[in-house]
Amino acid sequence: MDRNVWRDANVLRWLAAYGASLIGDGIYFLSLGWTAAQTAGPAEVGLVMAVGAVPRALLMLGGGVVADRFGPRLVVISSDAVRCAVILALALLVALTSPGLWVLVLVALVFGVVDALFMPAVGALPPRIAGPGQLVRVQGLRSLAERVGHTAGPPVAGLAMGLGGPAAAFGTAAALFGLSLVLLVAVRITPLPVAPGPGPSGRPAQTPMQQLRSGIGYIRRHGLIGPLVLSGALSQLGTSAPMTLGLILVAGDRGWGPGGVGWIVGGMGVGAAASALLLTLIPRFPRAGAVQNLTLIIGSAGIGALALAPSLAVAVALAVLTGLVCGICGGLAVALIQTSTDPSYLGRVSSVMAFTAVGLAPLAYPVFGLAADLWGVTPVFLAGAGVSMAGAIVGTSAPAVRRAELAFA
Numbered sequence: 001m002d003r004n005v006w007r008d009a010n011v012l013r014w015l016a017a018y019g020a021s022l023i024g025d026g027i028y029f030l031s032l033g034w035t036a037a038q039t040a041g042p043a044e045v046g047l048v049m050a051v052g053a054v055p056r057a058l059l060m061l062g063g064g065v066v067a068d069r070f071g072p073r074l075v076v077i078s079s080d081a082v083r084c085a086v087i088l089a090l091a092l093l094v095a096l097t098s099p100g101l102w103v104l105v106l107v108a109l110v111f112g113v114v115d116a117l118f119m120p121a122v123g124a125l126p127p128r129i130a131g132p133g134q135l136v137r138v139q140g141l142r143s144l145a146e147r148v149g150h151t152a153g154p155p156v157a158g159l160a161m162g163l164g165g166p167a168a169a170f171g172t173a174a175a176l177f178g179l180s181l182v183l184l185v186a187v188r189i190t191p192l193p194v195a196p197g198p199g200p201s202g203r204p205a206q207t208p209m210q211q212l213r214s215g216i217g218y219i220r221r222h223g224l225i226g227p228l229v230l231s232g233a234l235s236q237l238g239t240s241a242p243m244t245l246g247l248i249l250v251a252g253d254r255g256w257g258p259g260g261v262g263w264i265v266g267g268m269g270v271g272a273a274a275s276a277l278l279l280t281l282i283p284r285f286p287r288a289g290a291v292q293n294l295t296l297i298i299g300s301a302g303i304g305a306l307a308l309a310p311s312l313a314v315a316v317a318l319a320v321l322t323g324l325v326c327g328i329c330g331g332l333a334v335a336l337i338q339t340s341t342d343p344s345y346l347g348r349v350s351s352v353m354a355f356t357a358v359g360l361a362p363l364a365y366p367v368f369g370l371a372a373d374l375w376g377v378t379p380v381f382l383a384g385a386g387v388s389m390a391g392a393i394v395g396t397s398a399p400a401v402r403r404a405e406l407a408f409a
Contacts, residue, residue, distance in 0.1 A: 010188050011138060014129050017183035018122065019145040021080060024176035026153015027160065028087060028111070031169040034161060035094060036104050048104045052112035056358065059116035064351025065211045067121040072128070072347055075121035077184050079114045084177035086110055091170035119358070123350030127338050128189040136288075136335045136406055140279025143331060147273045215348030224289075224340050225349065227398035228333050231391035233356040235296060238387030239303050241368035243268070246307070246384065249377040256312045264306070267316040271323025278324075279331045288332050289395070289404030295329035296392040302326075304385030307378045336404050 036048040067075050090107055093099050130138045160169040206214065219226050251260040285291050302322030309315035334353070341349050364384075371380040395401045 008130070008134075011130055011134075011141070013183050014125065014187045015141050015145055017080075017180040017187065018142065019149050020176045020183070021083075021180040022146060022149025023153045023156060024083070024087075024173040024180065026150060027157040027169055027173040027176070028083075030154050030157040031161065031166050031173065032104060032108065034169075035099070035166045036101065038166075039098060040101050044101055048101065048108055051105055052108040052115070053358075055109060055112035056115045056119075057355070057360075059113060060119065060355040060358070061212055061348075061351050062208065063116040063118075063354075064120040064124075064215060064348035065208045066117055067124050067347025067350070068211065068215070068344060069208070072121035072124040073184070073187070073189050075117050075347075076125065077181060079118040079121070080177050080181040080184060082114050083111070084174050084181055087170050087177060088174040091167050091174055094165075094170060095167035119354040120347050120351035123334075123354060124346035125189065127341075127343065127346060129187060135339055136285065136331060137280045139331045139334050140276045143276035143279070143327060144273060147269060147276065151269070212348065215345055216352070218342070218345050219349060219352060222340070223398065223400035224404055225337050227394050227401050228292075228337055229349070229352055229356070231296065231395040231401075232330075232333055232353060233360065234391035234394065235300070235388040236356050237360065237364050238300070238384045238389075238391070241364040242303060242307070242381045242384040245365055245368055246372075246377060246381045249372055250307055250381065253377060254312070256315075260312050260315075263312065263316050264319045267319030268323035271320040271325075272327040273323075274320075275324045275327025275331065279328065285332060285406060287404075288336060288406040289401040292329055292332040292336065292404075293392050293395045293401065295325045295332070296395065297389060299326035299329055300385050300388035300392060303388065304382045307381035332406070335406055336401075339406060340404075 032048060033045060036045045040048070063075075086107060090099070090103075093103065126135060126138045126142070156172065157169050160172045164171075219229055247261050247264055251257060251264070254260070256263075299322055302318055302325060305318050306315055306322070309318055337349060337353070338346065368380060368384065371383070
């Protein structure tokens with residue numbers, strides 16, 4: 001269990017399964033939009049692309065309860081099985097006929113529900129496939145797989161559609177989900193306690209709502225997990241809008257154009273990939289909690305500095321540095337949380353973390369846009385970096401975070 005993760009076949013099977021699933025996600029999303037554009041106008045295409053986010057945001061916290069009640073392995077395997085079956089059926093339908101818009105909306109809704117179950121469950125798996133001394137490295141590998149998956153998905157989708165149209169692209173996505181499913185079935189996990197049930201005293205099992213409340217209460221009371229989750233939420237709220245909508249507005253103001261946005265985002269990606277590799281290679285991080293706080297401060301400052309960059313070249317250099325620092329910050333935060341979490345709460349803790357990243361953070365987009373209209377993009381960009389910096393203050397003010405250490409094997 002504590003072997004080097006590069007030589008652990010079990011970890012590598014999980015990593016390959018996760019990577020295949022991510023590439024399949026990217027192919028599905030692009031192919032769905034392309035298929036919708038063939039039969040509908042821009043407004044309808046936007047609806048199809050966005051409709052999956054609603055159940056994902058609404059059900060994400062419940063997905064953590066499901067993972068803790070039934071085990072994350074079963075939930076992840078079931079999710080990939082549903083993805084494979086649905087996309088294979090859609091590929092056949094697209095090959096034989098032109099599906100109506102309602103079919104694409106239904107598929108998007110199903111995927112939103114599946115994502116709400118998949119994301120907390122996959123976040124709860126690493127402690128079950130690797131020992132505490134390898135968790136930082138596993139998180140680094142996971143981040144690297146995410147970078148590769150998000151980068152490879154669109155080009156593979158484009159190649160498949162160029163060769164055989166949307167049906168071929170959906171078929172490729174289904175094949176990748178099938179490969180992920182086979183690999184996940186072969187992954188061995190260490191059994192861990194599930195959520196409380198009837199015990200010797202005859203105490204009744206908790207209802208799902210009670211489990212959800214107990215999970216949130218557990219996070220709130222924990223001296224290390226609570227501050228780190230709150231710190232991460234503030235960082236997501238402060239930086240998600242600046243790093244998407246904000247970059248577009250800054251590039252427009254400076255005359256950098258869409259190509260400039262691409263270079264900056266690419267620089268962030270290069271830095272994040274480098275940090276993922278570093279997390280797998282560095283022998284240990286002394287005073288991991290303090291390092292996590294420091295990197296969050298530096299990363300927040302770097303994001304704010306992007307709005308002040310005098311040239312595109314400087315902005316790209318800042319983006320590479322910021323991606324590197326933020327990647328280390330995120331990897332350490334997740335590893336600290338997972339090593340400190342009671343195993344019976346891992347799914348719910350993972351669901352709250354995922355909710356702040358993909359459910360809560362996008363709510364900042366309209367607020368950022370309105371504020372940028374009123375006061376200009378640069379001050380609002382800096383304000384977002386300040387909100388992220390407040391997350392570092394939360395972590396720094398928590399003694400358990402300042403003293404936190406990670407075991408390394």
